Amino acid sequence: MDLNLSDEQRLLRESAERFVAGSYDADHRRKMANDPLGFSPAVWKQFAELGWLALPIPEEFDGLGGGAVEIGILMEAFGRGLVSEPYVATVVLGAALIARCGTDEQKQASLPKIADGSLKLAFAHSERAARFDLAKVATSATRTAQGWRLAGSKIAVLDGHAADEIIVSALMHDHHGPSGRIGLFVVPATAPGLAISDYPRLGGGRACNLTLSDLHLPEDALLGDGGDALPAIEWAVDRAMAALGAEAVGIMQTLLDTTLDYTKIRKQFGRPLSANQVIRHRLADMAMQVDEARSMALRAALKVDAAPTERARAASGAKAKIGKCARFVGEQSIQLHGGMGVTEELEVGAYFKRLVAFDTLFGGSAHHYARHAELGRKA
Incomplete structure (x- = not known):
């Protein structure tokens, strides 16, 4: 299987990373934290103009027909900037449920509005x-x-x-x-x-x-014809967990990069921290955890349209593993920053908080280890 990104996917990653780097700095995040809405309507409009809101929506409803891998690319970039716009709620969950369960009339009434940014779900x-x-x-x-x-x-x-x-x-x-x-x-x-x-x-x-x-x-x-919506709910939540896993990878990569830079400039006893072999080993362990998490997030994205049991096992496996990796990377980052890691002067704490929230959303690691094992017994 070729896991290399296509030219279009690479362009999406580059444009998303460039946009997030230019639009989301510490001042913007602090402003959004104190905003009663929690995000910027102006930025949401830019998401629509960039085509990100239309990304997974079928082409017949003014979408781009993208898949879970493209969503993962976008979400990883969002993780780097701690993006707070309601992308998962509106696009990954809301639009997906309407596209899967809705009648043609319901799809036509909602999906084009989601794509142009005029409808939030x-x-x-x-x-x-x-x-x-x-x-x-x-x-x-x-x-x-x-x-x-x-x-x-x-x-x-x-x-x-x-x-x-x-x-x-x-x-x-x-x-x-x-x-x-x-x-x-x-x-x-x-x-x-x-x-x-x-x-x-x-x-x-x-x-x-x-x-x-x-x-x-x-x-x-009522969406659809009144049949049981539980299979669609499970499918949508598994998609959301794959997307949130990619976001967590972006957060973890940022913490790793930030910690690596800090240990190069922070000196102790006249030498940078990075000259200490124990510190190097910790950084190497952090890098391994980030790579493992990235692999699991990609696997979950590739399996979103597989058979229900296979899809669910991939999603739960990713959620459990990434949650464990995220806590390790977050804790190591805070420890290697010392006392500065828990101050508001640095954003290490803010990134770690988002990782803690990720571990709880839709069930923690323990819940998903149990779900993964139960699905394995049924397979």
């Missing part, structure tokens, strides 16, 4: 009692004469506060009770009965909790 699925089990949904959707009535709550909705529409998962009920099927419903952010409570995420960006109280929706708010 969020995906609300996690619940307190679920403990990262995607099949556990307590939020209910009851059929009514006019459409649907939703009731329940969701937690940790990425960038839900900034979304124009939120895709909410709910257990569908008919006249006989729960149907056993999970449906996806497109809920306008201004819908009566929807309460949004947002908060800053560790490492940048924002998330929110949702409360749905007697929320009424029309019939066509």
Whole structure:
């Protein structure tokens, strides 16, 4: 298998790295951390102009028809700059679910708007009692004469506060009770009965909790034909984990580069730290962990359209391994920077916080080691 990037992929990587290096400095990140929106609408517009919002959207809906590898290239560059724009929520999760589950009319109504930057989405699925089990949904959707009535709550909705529409998962009920099927419903952010409570995420960006109280929706708010959406949810979350893994690789590479430069200029007893053999060994271990994580992220991206079990094992394997590598690289970077590593004067701490957040999103390493093993027994 040829794992070299194509000419188009190399150009995408170069343009993304150049844009992030020019637009995301420490001052910009501090400004976004104190901004109630958590990201820049002007930068989001630039994402649209560069074609990044259209990247994975099918060509018939004004997209570029890119795949998970291209998304990974972009996300790795985003990791280098700690980008806080709602790319994963809108493009990797929201657009993917609409493209997979929606009717032709629903796709035509939403996907071109996502591509041009005029529609931002969020995906609300996690619940307190679920403990990262995607099949556990307590939020209910009851059929009514006019459409649907939703009731329940969701937690940790990425960038839900900034979304124009939120895709909410709910257990569908008919006249006989729960149907056993999970449906996806497109809920306008201004819908009566929807309460949004947002908060800053560790490492940048924002998330929110949702409360749905007697929320009424029309019939066509349901994505697709009403079949069980759980396989599509698992597919989309596996795609998101592959993308977030690539972002973590970008963060880890930045920490490695920053730590290497610091040990060259920081002197102790008249010699740079990098002259110490023990320090060199630690840097070599960090570099190995970054390369291992990059390989796992690429493997997960290459498997996103494989058979469900193969895809899920690749995604969980990557999430577990990258989470372990990320914590090692982050901790070593802070330690090698000494006391400066935990001050706001350097951004090492901010990058480490984003890695800690990555390890928790969609389940930590322990959860995904267990999922990987369970899938292996079923294979």
